Amino acid sequence: MGRKIVELDVREILRRKEEPFQGIMQTVNALDPQDVLELRATFEPAPLLRVLGKQGLRSIVNRNGEDDFTLQFYRDEASALPYWHLDNRGLEPPQPMVRALGLLDGVDAYGHGERGLEIWNERVPALLLPELEERGYQYEFEDVGHQTVVIRIHR
Template sequence: MSGKIVSLDVREILRAKGEPFQLIMETVSTVGDRDVFELHATFRPDPLIRVLAKQGFANSVVEEEPDHFIVQFYKEDTDIPYFHLDNRELDPPGPMVRTLDFLDSHKACAEGELGLEIWNVRVPAFLLPELDERNYNFQVDDEGDGTVRVKIRRA
């Protein structure tokens, strides 16, 4: 059973000195067990991370720019956090390019502090040898419903 990424950008609310907590919690209430809630904020929201951790959410945080943090919340117990990319709507070679760009541009992946989980429509046959060459381990899970999940992390 595949999931989806539910994205919410509250940066403009925060810049206008607004309080997005209620909107965030309303959005979180719509997230299914296989879904990922993706929050775009102007800072790392540590209080929210603690609140959602108490509700069973793991998280991964990526700083895209000094005032743009992407925090993903998901219900899975893992030893390291995983950032999720949904590549199912991309035509080849889009999924491979997007995946390698993410791995290349995020130091935490290279250092093994952050894993990456990609969602593709098929097993990424050309990506897997590239991951081997770059010293990444991967686990492929074909869910049989048009979603192949690949978990990637530094070897």
């Protein structure tokens, strides 16, 4: 499959007042260069953002609730804009388009140009592209093999 999103939920560890750092670092060290670590936590861990930033990982944070945060860590030296990653492979149409537009329409940071969205589809999303243009988004796509087309969407 090539690239993947590796999920790690440390919320229960944090609620027990235990330290998840070692497990997080083991997961980070096992990532392939094009993988994304998606970490669930009870707060935005600024020290972890700095530590992983020094290791060359970019980060982006979604606040889901009062004590529920989803963070993504990934390697990207080319873009100054942070990107959220969404893996749509294996989903039946129109779910990939619905998921992408739901994020773009539901989170102001995309519309304001503060973040981008990178989606991984099995093919070029022909029906999504005109919807993006109509909403004023720019996009680039690349077939990276392994039945994966990467689409980067931004303002």
